[in-house]
Amino acid sequence: MTQQYRAYLVGENGVFRSAEAFEASSDSSALAFAKQFTRLGKVEVWQLGRKIAVLESEQSRLLEPTRPTLTRQ
Template sequence: MSQQYRAYLVGENGVFRSAEAFEASSDESALAFARQFTRHGMVEVWQLGRKIAVLNSEQSWPPQQQQSRPTLTRQ
């Protein structure tokens, strides 16, 4: 069963610059998908009101192998 997630690109001043809504089957799958956005900077991953993780670009690029790609839903 898929759950709704959002990946927020965080600017240097700590303010969200953009967001990407997507669906994933688990937190791990959501994090794997959100890692692609870290090439633009720090990314916060949320599932509704629950913060999953903060990804820094130096931790997650180049992207890791993904077993299954979540469904992207743009809003």
């Protein structure tokens, strides 16, 4: 059984810029589908009135500083 979801593209000011309606069989499937939109910016995933998650944009993940890995010798 599938459920209705929406992926909202969130602008820098926090206002929804656009939305994509889709169906998925579970929350995890919906998140996997919505992840494709993160190349455009931050995405909020909703199932009716229930917020599932906020997915950060690919660009913000690329700009995060990498932490050095400590190795023991």
